[in-house]
Amino acid sequence: MIEFENVTKVYPNGTLALDGVDLKINDGEFVFIVGSSGAGKSTLMKLLLREEKVTSGTIKVDEFDLSCMSNYKVPYYRRQLGVVFQDFRLFQNKTVFENISFVMRAIGETNSRIRKRVPAILNIVGLQDKMKCYPRELSGGEQQRVALARALANNPGIIIADEPTGNLDPELSFDMMNLLRRINRSKNKTVVVITHEKNLVDHFQERVIRLEDGKMVEDRVGGMFE
């Protein structure tokens, strides 16, 4: 469960990025976070990833209280999250298998577990045949699916996708979103998608949280972009 309680974030230069946000996302929910540029979406994501600390208020994610968590606990907290970026952030000099095994190795998984798990995850995203390919040999949609497979590699409870369809054409965007929803439904993962793509949000009819000038102005289940 993700819980924001009266969260305010003011950057050192005085910019008020989030202003008293109250928010609760239950386990297994699928949530779109929408809003125009500068609304506070990126700040919300940074706070969730514990890249930034709150100025006031509390953020709780499962048993972790991010507002007072010490730095050494941050890596262990982040293992609960899987992150998908707009620009994929795949290593071009590593194969699909190596891109995924890299993040498993980073948290100390054994080689035997890596060898078993990577093909299984690639199967979920439908890329079991592309294991030995390099990212440059894949389409944009396939690269984003590799990025999603990488986010799933360490079996996190929460998937955070930051503009995951920003670099994809409309058809691939729908495929990607369908895949995220399928993972949400079948694996019972909490999925938080930060996006500004109206068509997608309107089409999928999931819970929508809208931010404006740092404030949460709308929270509707089965909502539309506006």
Place this chain on the structure above:
Amino acid sequence: MRRYSIMYFISQSIKGLWRNGVMTLASIIVLMSCLVIMGSFSLIVMNLNTNLDSLGDMNEIVAFIDPEKSAEEVDSIRKAVEKYDNIKNLEFISPEEALEQEKQKYEGEYSYFFEGITSDIYPATLVITYQDNAKVETLKYDLEHTEGIYKVTCHADIAETLETVKTGIIYIFVWFLAVLFVVSVFVIINTIKLAVFGRRQEISVMRYVGATNWFIMLPFILEGVWIGLLSSGIAYFIEMSIYKFIAGVVATDYQMFTLVPFGTVQLPILLSFIGIGVVTGIIGSSISLRKNLKA
């Protein structure tokens, strides 16, 4: 039980060294130079101490007899000197005996220095032990003005000069070394900074998936360790070669100076090179990581 593979860290650190080949080479050259200079100064001081100890204990004057003099003339010089005041003991060393003594001094490790050397290069000498230290200047004056004696060396004078030289060397050594270590650390900092920059995307992804700081930092610290180890290994072989060359020159041209055989100091030198090299590498990479890796 999750465990990190040591082979992963080693392979990552070696890849890092290759990726920044030029900076790695620069770091190794600077640190190696630093170690060679440190080793050389240490060996100079060590040898000066050994010679000072032996010189300080001797109340001796050595008079060198002109090699042009015949055996009879040499004998008459010896007899004349025997009559001087303040002489406790007088020992005559012929060129053949001098060569033999030098061979004995350097036997074993450096015995090859004397291959093909004949006694002609050594003058006959008179080694005089005196009774009264206060009257040594008079005896030295008498010897210097004796026909057929071309040079007089008093051990007390040499000891005093060497002591002054030693103090000067230690001062230069300390300052020079401090500057070189700062330069070494600075170059290593920049090498690791480039390595961090080259892997910034990997580091960012590692952070997001929950890699610990140690997991991220260890390959870079190991890079510093490799730089230290390589520098110390190369420095050791350079130091050994320089010392053996100098020992050869000293053994043939400066016979009154005794050199400590390299064999007796090689282990402390090697261990201190490795220790200082590795510690410098670790310090350099740690400073760089603290500056360039945001926690």
